[in-house]
Amino acid sequence: MKPVFAVITLFISVTCIGQKASIKGTVRDTLNNSNLSNAVIALLQSKDSVLYKFTRTNESGSFELHDLLKGDYLIMVTYPKFADYITPVLLDSISLKDLGNISLTTKAKLLEEVIVKQKIAAVRMHGDTLEYKADSFKVKQGANVEELLKQLPGISVDKDGKITAQGKTVEKILVDGDEFFGDDPTIATQNLQSDAVDKVQVFDKKSDQAAFTGIDDGNSKKTINLKLKEDKKKGYFGKLDLGGGPDGTYNNSAMANRFRAKQKMSAYGIMSNVGTTGLNWDERNQYGSSNEGEYNEDFGGMVFYGSEDNSPTFNGEGLPKSWAAGANYSDKFNADKQTLNSSYRYNKLNVASESNSLSQSILPDTTFFTKTTENENNSRQKHFISGIYDYQIDSQLSVKVNVNGSVGKFQNVSNMTSRTYDIHDSTINQSTQANSANGDNQKWTSSLLLRKKFEKVGRTLSLNLNDQYNTDNSTGYLNALITTYDPITRVPKDSLTDQMKLTDTKVNAFGGKLSYTEPLSKKVFAEISYGLRINNSTSERLSYNKSPNGKYEVLSQAFSNSYKYDVTTNTAGLSFKYNSKKIVAGIGSDLAFQNFNQEDKVNHSSFERNYVNMFPRANLNYKFNTTSSLSINYNGATRQPSIYQIQPVASNDNPLVIYVGNPLLKQQFTHTINFNYNSFKVMKDCGMYMWGSISAVANNITSTQYTDLSTGKTIYQYINTNGNINGYMGGAYYRSFKKAKMNLNLSGSMSYNKYTSYINQQENVTRSYSPNVRINVTKYKDQKWTVSYSPGVTFNGSHSTVNTGVKNNYWSTSQSISGTVYIKKKVEIGTDVTGEFRQKTATFDQNNNVILWNGYLGYKLLKEDKAMIKFSAHDLLNQNRGYYRYISNSNIMERNYQTISRYFMLSFVWNFSKSAMTTPTAKP
16 A cells, blocks of 8 residues: 555645746836835735745846745735835646736835825815815905905906816806806805815816716816815805995895705895896806807817897996896705706896997008997896706616706897097097897707616716707897098088897707717727707898888898708717826717708798818826826817808998808817826925917808998908917916915916908908916914915017007006904904006007005904904095906907996895704613
8 A cells, every 4th residue: 555655645746746836026116117126025825924935036126936836825025115015816726927017115105195195285186186175275254265266276266257277267166066056156156155165176077978988078167166064064054245335335145055964955145236246257248148159068069059149248347236046956865866956046137337448440551440438228137947867777777867948038228429530530430329129038958868887897878868949039229320421522421220120049959979888908998979960040130121101111131131050960989098097098089971051031042061070089197196197188179150150141230330141151170289287295285287278270260351441331241261379378386384374376377369360351360469477475374364465467469460560569467465354353354455557558548557445344243253244345545447458350449437436335244054963862
């Protein structure tokens, strides 16, 4: 038996020797990008961590362990001043396990990353989201979110409340990730208090479909998310502000928010005649429908539904009386599978205004000047609703429904007088005009998104359907007396226009997009899609002259037309995405087949065109480390002409300035490249941000201008031009000095535009540029005082080839200082002074500098100083005047208008809040 036993033992030994495994790899220093020699490699038994074998790396940082039995192990790599590396290893009987590069991190670097994660830094990056810690930026007590945003580096807020972050306009404000009163950002920024906000997060919000598939479709909106403090999410909070003045001024507003678990309810109301309107910045500049069209995120291009709008505006011009109210409700239920977000808003605004302007028309070899005086009275009211319902049916299937709508009415009345003269002050024409209009409009949009995930990670199928319906109707009257003077005899000639104008516009657009994504590997994904969109528009614009019996019943053929405009688009798309720890990149394109059908119902003519367009896109996001990243994006998109731009009828709302449509107008195509770079150092509490964008436009939709030198009348017709470029770039640097209790914010930007048009049949290329620099320094002492100083300077340059003798360059500077002092914790004194100084030019030689000084004195009341009696003064020096300077390719204009001047007000302000209390458990 012994020989047999020996043979068996020998066989087993030989077999085991033949089945032993090996491990190899290379140890690297990630910080210095070099290999590490003499690093200790220890192989431990997984079950008890007992050392099995060990070795050291050679001069090239490589190592090998041989003759290893199969089993479960832990491999540990150690090196002085570096963090230990431990990972499990499973060895098969005859395997050669290649661990590749093993990256070690220094203990100092690891500690810094831990600090980055643990320290509450003023500014930091989370993926592609820039995050600001709200309490790190000092604002006065009771300040709203808008005042907080003005202190954040890389973010600016203009006088209308329009927010710009990293050079792009912020289009959405979310509260804890949810919609807040639909797409009205100013409801949150001007009504929520800054002390309720924990973090301000800035990011590019992808379209719903891109967020689902994970593949960028080139469509995003700059978005700010206000992450609230935990105690504000339990119970209720809000603000009541009641104020009135001896001269009849009043400003009353209230907002209440109740958050309970995942349920959020908010309501607000406003009644004011000092400029508090409850309007977002789009509504401040335009009500009703828009003649600019909308971006369709599902089809990679611009869809222009445009229509003419006669409803009033308010951007600080005039004396307003406003009423506003709204309510918002959101909730998550059924184990968070279902989410509902809905809101309603109402606005009513009456504005009375007076203005005068001086403009210089730049023509080949000559210039004209026009002085205008205008009085306006406008009224509008509008109802808005919005709703989002998201249902996660199961882990793989979901549906999202989005509905938005508005219904409005408006009335406008204006009276204007003007005089146009030449460089010798000889009158070319003068006019007296009266315009009035009233009408109503509707706008409804809806979308349905079905999303399906499959077992294989990255494989998805989605269907997006959307619909839009717009209507605009108005009745208006034009009465204009135009007097022109013969350039030689100076004999006057009168021309009277007395017309009634009827407009009726309808737009109905429906579209769908089907997308499928497939993982090609662990890091590479592909998307294929097909889309269809049908856009039908009709526009009837009729002008009637007054008949001998005094009725408006004689149709003016020159200013009347009925038009139909249909666009059908079929789109196929293919995209790829690469996703790794440091790099996220994508490339793709849509191929669109577009059919345009235009029908002139009055002249019984039709026109059809077909286009084949490419919509390329690419994006690259590179993460240098946990605190620095760079993103570069390219996108190509079309802009289709609106029905008003192609409708072959003249618009004579101002008989001295006539616009004519062009049925041969082509769609324009825009190539855009933009970048963002963010970097911050958490230990020093400082950060640097850079951004930029450049766009080249082919077949740019612009206008040709012809001005009759003898009468001063101008006709504009829409045309396509090439060689147009728009670009901007900027940067900001932020530094917090904790010991000195001071924040420093430096920013600068530069914009450039090249614009081609035609003036009196001569090509005119206008180049304009505007660099600016701004500094903001805030110093504070907790509960004692806060002071902020912000100087800025801007240069405005413009050159036109049509008349190089006209000089349009000028400097402007803005200086502002604000401060708040707290006396014995009960008395609060605050003031702010802003000076706007503009360089005079040869044309605009009047002093338009303004120093606006505001101040208030407040006494705190109630528990925890939640309330305040406040006496405030607006425009103490009584210098406030409405002012606007505008430079275009063929015109320079300076406008002065009536605005809100000095007033005094006594107010009661109450910031109320109550956190939900946990009911104590009863003792048995």
